[in-house]
Amino acid sequence: MPIANPGRRLMRHVGLEFVAKKVAGGGHRSTNAALSLTSMIDFLVVTVVFLLMTFSASGEVPQAKGLVIPKAENALDMIDAPIVSVVQRQILVDGAPAGNTNSVIETDRMQRIDELFNMLKAKRELWKQTHPNKDFPGVAMLQIDQNIPAVVVKSVFQTAAFAGFPNVSFMVDKLPQSGAH
Amino acid sequence: MGGVDVGGGGGGKRKSLDSDINMIPMIDLLMVTISFLLITAVWSHMSRINADAQVPGPPRPDVEQEKVEPEKQLHVMMQTEDKFVLVWKQGSTTVDQIDVPRKDVTIHAGNQDVIRFPDLAVKIESEWKAKGQHSNPTDRKLDQAILHTDNKTEFRYLIGVIDAIYQTHRDMNLGSKIEKMPAFNITFAVN
Numbered sequence: 472m473p474i475a476n477p478g479r480r481l482m483r484h485v486g487l488e489f490v491a492k493k494v495a496g497g498g499h500r501s502t503n504a505a506l507s508l509t510s511m512i513d514f515l516v517v518t519v520v521f522l523l524m525t526f527s528a529s530g531e532v533p534q535a536k537g538l539v540i541p542k543a544e545n546a547l548d549m550i551d552a553p554i555v556s557v558v559q560r561q562i563l564v565d566g567a568p569a570g571n572t573n574s575v576i577e578t579d580r581m582q583r584i585d586e587l588f589n590m591l592k593a594k595r596e597l598w599k600q601t602h603p604n605k606d607f608p609g610v611a612m613l614q615i616d617q618n619i620p621a622v623v624v625k626s627v628f629q630t631a632a633f634a635g636f637p638n639v640s641f642m643v644d645k646l647p648q649s650g651a652h
Numbered sequence: 653m654g655g656v657d658v659g660g661g662g663g664g665k666r667k668s669l670d671s672d673i674n675m676i677p678m679i680d681l682l683m684v685t686i687s688f689l690l691i692t693a694v695w696s697h698m699s700r701i702n703a704d705a706q707v708p709g710p711p712r713p714d715v716e717q718e719k720v721e722p723e724k725q726l727h728v729m730m731q732t733e734d735k736f737v738l739v740w741k742q743g744s745t746t747v748d749q750i751d752v753p754r755k756d757v758t759i760h761a762g763n764q765d766v767i768r769f770p771d772l773a774v775k776i777e778s779e780w781k782a783k784g785q786h787s788n789p790t791d792r793k794l795d796q797a798i799l800h801t802d803n804k805t806e807f808r809y810l811i812g813v814i815d816a817i818y819q820t821h822r823d824m825n826l827g828s829k830i831e832k833m834p835a836f837n838i839t840f841a842v843n
Binding site: 522545547580643 | 675678679682683685686689690692693698699700701702703704705761764766768801802803804805806807808810811812814815818819834840842
């Protein structure tokens with residue numbers, strides 16, 4: 472009698488077909504898949520390079536809660552300056568309360584906002600003390616909600632100018648260029 | 653393992669110049685770098701639109717004041733709902749006045765409506781090309797635009813008009829290179 476290859480005999484007594492198939496190595500494809508190391512490293516390197524190129528060391532500009540910034544196309548890059556936020560009727564300078572716009576809205580007249588003026592003036596004096604041999608740049612950033620009326624915008628603008636910050640910038644969300652020019 | 657050939661290949665008993673990079677720490681490093689960059693990434697890019705309050709400095713008693721002829725300034729008036737009025741003034745003298753029909757174009761950007769005035773931008777550009785005083789690239793001074801608005805106008809409409817004014821660009825020589833810069837500097841009218 473010739474000697475035959477015995478073949479698989481393991482778990483023959485179990486009467487379940489799928490178990491027998493599994494043991495025999497048939498049925499579905501293995502759930503383990505091999506990753507191509509070269510492609511994976513290429514992908515990781517490209518991702519790292521992209522993220523490094525878009526990395527901003529200056530960090531995120533703090534945005535007051537509940538404030539919707541208007542969008543504009545012809546905008547410039549941000550610079551480091553005190554941020555005056557106007558949210559509803561509240562005014563904040565670098566996050567600290569600096570008065571409100573109640574009197575401006577109630578009288579509907581452009582006027583100086585004293586609390587804001589004093590706070591900005593104090594910031595200016597502090598800057599001059601810490602930078603004795605430099606010219607004060609006089610730059611302030613206004614972060615104003617898009618629905619605030621013009622009388623408040625002009626009052627805050629004028630107050631900043633009176634307090635020694637004549638170079639005022641309005642913070643906007645940059646729109647992509649439409650190619651108009 | 654990946655191999656890196658660093659050159660050489662001299663004979664004798666010198667140590668091999670081929671070295672292996674261990675893939676596991678390398679992939680770990682890449683993963684950690686990606687995680688760090690993703691966590692610290694800033695996805696909202698804020699920008700700014702410049703305005704200048706045009707505050708004159710104090711007069712200097714030691715310097716004799718020269719009589720300078722006032723420059724032409726473009727006054728953009730948006731007090732009425734149906735039109736903009738562009739007025740070129742030289743001092744208190746009105747040089748020219750044009751009405752531009754107001755067409756608000758609302759575009760949707762994300763979940764926000766953006767107001768734009770493309771017709772106004774085109775008209776301001778043609779006006780500046782005809783009457784602007786500072787167009788030479790070596791001239792660092794900008795033409796002045798003054799925005800007149802009523803008290804009730806919402807800030808987003810002001811930004812729409814300022815954006816339209818800043819659409820006019822000109823070449824400016826900044827020492828080493830010539831760059832496109834806005835042709836106007838903007839401020840608000842007090843009244």
